[in-house]
Amino acid sequence: MTELQEKIIKLKKDKNAVLLVHNYQRTEIQEIADYLGDSLGLAKEAAKTDADIIVFCGVMFMAETAKILSPKKTVLLPENDAGCPMANMVTANDVIKLKNQHPDAKVVSYVNTNADVKAVTDVCCTSSNAVEVVKNIDSDKIIFTPDQNLASWVQRFVDKEIIVWDGFCYVHDKISVEEVIQAKENMPDAMLLIHPECKKEVADLADRVGSTSDMIRFAKESDTKRFIVGTELGLIERLQRENPEKEFYSAGTVKICQNMKKITLDSVYNSLFFNKYEIVLPDRIMKSAKKSLDEMLKYQ
Ligand code: 13P
Ligand code: SF4
Numbered sequence: 001m002t003e004l005q006e007k008i009i010k011l012k013k014d015k016n017a018v019l020l021v022h023n024y025q026r027t028e029i030q031e032i033a034d035y036l037g038d039s040l041g042l043a044k045e046a047a048k049t050d051a052d053i054i055v056f057c058g059v060m061f062m063a064e065t066a067k068i069l070s071p072k073k074t075v076l077l078p079e080n081d082a083g084c085p086m087a088n089m090v091t092a093n094d095v096i097k098l099k100n101q102h103p104d105a106k107v108v109s110y111v112n113t114n115a116d117v118k119a120v121t122d123v124c125c126t127s128s129n130a131v132e133v134v135k136n137i138d139s140d141k142i143i144f145t146p147d148q149n150l151a152s153w154v155q156r157f158v159d160k161e162i163i164v165w166d167g168f169c170y171v172h173d174k175i176s177v178e179e180v181i182q183a184k185e186n187m188p189d190a191m192l193l194i195h196p197e198c199k200k201e202v203a204d205l206a207d208r209v210g211s212t213s214d215m216i217r218f219a220k221e222s223d224t225k226r227f228i229v230g231t232e233l234g235l236i237e238r239l240q241r242e243n244p245e246k247e248f249y250s251a252g253t254v255k256i257c258q259n260m261k262k263i264t265l266d267s268v269y270n271s272l273f274f275n276k277y278e279i280v281l282p283d284r285i286m287k288s289a290k291k292s293l294d295e296m297l298k299y300q
Helices: 003-014 039-048 060-069 085-089 092-101 115-119 130-136 148-155 177-186 212-221 233-242 265-274 283-296
Strands: 017-022 035-037 053-057 074-076 106-110 123-125 141-145 161-164 191-194 226-230 247-250
Touching: 003 017, 003 265, 017 039, 035 039, 039 053, 039 060, 039 283, 053 060, 053 265, 060 074, 060 115, 060 283, 092 106, 092 115, 092 141, 106 130, 115 283, 123 130, 123 283, 130 148, 141 148, 148 161, 177 191, 177 226, 191 212, 212 233, 226 233, 233 247
Parallel strands: 017 035, 017 053, 053 074, 106 123, 106 141, 141 161, 191 226, 226 247
Antiparallel strands: none
16 A cells, blocks of 8 residues: 555545545556446445545546435545546437437436436436346337447347437447457457447457446356456456456457546545535536436346
8 A cells, every 4th residue: 555545545534535436447546445336336336325525536427426316415526627528429408309309219328428418318327237227218219328339239138219329438439340359369268358338349249248347247257267358447457456366358459548547646635635626516407317317226
């Protein structure tokens, strides 16, 4: 443990703060997490914590989600500009227009959206529960925003009409069929784990498609010793740390989410010390967005 890590742990104890950390954060931040997990796990933790302050080490939509689920808590994002580009690919107006065009459809939005999009959404989902949400929602016609790749993954499991928005994650969408095939040829004994934000043709090659936490569970329980992993570096580092007897390789070149990596130990310390950057959202948006998030939390 470094001196700075120890200082952060002491400060968060003094301030009754909790550190919620996404799997793509830097290793030194993962090491001091109170809870480390995927988007769904983090949302659930945010909803039930009894800490006074949530320091969210992730990106803006995750911190906003925490605020909406725990409106009375102070929620801090250590870097104000740690956003998710995919979340900015659809606006509330885009969704309203689609709803007007398809009045009989229900709207499912990936949790990777801004709060005002959640406010005009029927049910949010994460990559962990997207299939269950779409299966169970009370409509055979779904508007799904913003991730086209997650939508196409969901479509394999449901016999419903899905109207797909054309957003994508620049980190996962970069993983190419060619580099995955090459990695499989280099390591024919390895299993291929792929995140559903990857392109359909890449997911087609996978032994397992799942959220970051699903990959962790799967790799831990599997007898396989080598894995090729199609997701962001932070998760691959966690897999290797927690399973030292196994080997984990990136699917092709290492993929890094620059937005997730904006947060450093220094910014976490400053965040706690100066109470910055506090998430503040309009009440009206929070109330409507909470409905779609509460619905999401009903699904595993
Ligand atoms: P999960 O951790 O929920 O799989 O999400 C991945 C992601 O890209 C979050 O931005
Ligand atoms: Fe957004 Fe992709 Fe980064 Fe996740 S990995 S925060 S979806 S850009």
